[in-house]
Structure formats: C-alpha cells, structure tokens
Amino acid sequence: MDPLFFTGTCNFWINIVKPLSRWPYLTRTIAFIAWAGLVGACATISTGSHYDETNNFGLYKTFSWIDENPYINDVSAIRVDPLTQSKIQNAIQNQLEQKGYSFLEDRANADFVLAYTVGTRESIRISSYPTGYRGTWGWHVGGSHYYVHEYTQHSYTEGTLSIDIFDGNTKKPVWHGWAEKSITESDRKDPSSVIKEGVAKLLESFPR
Secondary structure, eight states: OOHHHHHHHHHHIIIIIGGGGGSHHHHHHHHHHHHHHHHHHHHSOEEEEEEOTTSOGGGOOEEEESSSSOBOOOTTSOOOOHHHHHHHHHHHHHHHHHTTOEEOSOGGGOSEEEEEEEEOTTEEEEEEOOTTOOSOEEEOTTSOEEEOSSEEEEEEOTTEEEEEEEETTTOOEEEEEEEEOOOOHHHHHOOHHHHHHHHHHHHTTOOO
C-alpha cells in the first residue's frame, strides 16, 4: 500500500472530517466512505513480473507442467490442499489456452513448462525445482534479482501466488510473475473466484 495513501487519509480526517464533528450524521457518513475506500484498496489484487528480454516468446505455441506436481513446496510454504491446487492449475491452464497456447501432456515436447508457489507473509523460502531446471531466478523485494544454481529464494507477502516459466529446450527460467492480495474470510471459504481473477491478472503481462 502506498504510504502517500495513508498520509492523504490522515490529512482528509484532520482537515475535513474533524471540523465537521458538529454534524454527527454527516461525520459518520464521511467516515464510512473513507473507511470503505481504505478497505477497497486493501482488497485489490496487485501483480508484477520479470522476464528474460533476450528470449523470443513469439516462438512459444505449447506448454506443460514442470512436473507431475507443479506446486513447488517446502517446509516454510503454505499448506495448500489438493482441491485448491487443482483449482489453481485449472485456472492457469485455462488462462494460457485462452491466450492461444496448447497444453501438452508430454512435457518433453512442450515449448515451455511452468511451476507455481503460494507464499506466506514475510516468509523467506528456498525452493528446489526438478533436476535439470537449473539457474533459476532469485527475486528480492524491490525488483532486483540475482542468478543462482537450481535453488530460488523468494520473499513473499500473505496471499501471494507466484508462477515460474522455463524454456522447454534450455530448461532455463524466462519469466516470473506474482499476484498479491489481502485474503478475506470469503476468499478462504470459496477461493475459486479470487484464484481465477488473480491468475488472469498475473498472466496479463506474459509476453507473446
């Protein structure tokens, strides 16, 4: 959340709402509008991505999963139940197919393969990808990155879905994207809609 947003909210409260305290009903109305705006801002999905600018994404026609289980997990990750994993994978596959790519069961013949992770607030996680997929990107807060060997370090915020895409021939990483959202109680009860929305926004930046 932009700090200027909170500064502006505080100034709004001090300069406008407080002087109107002599009119309780109007004050409550303005206060509710300000609160609703703050809640709405917290509930939005933010996305970001990095990619290899030397890679020719226009050659990609087919895709597959990096492994039988494309959810990269370790001891520090969120425990995602199989049903939710299935919803995430279906959303990713459907979105890529809508963008014109064809899914292949045989990952060995796919132009690119992908994996995904789900992060926790301020957790630093080390993920090991399947053997052969080396030289993965390590991403730091702020957008800087470094090159590592087979292991990737991520710093995540609560409610973060991250997708890593690898070239099918070189097995090197070519794109990394993420979507973040403050998870609500309704999201926890039925994550389907937020998963679809998050995946759609996340993959908007995947180059063609």
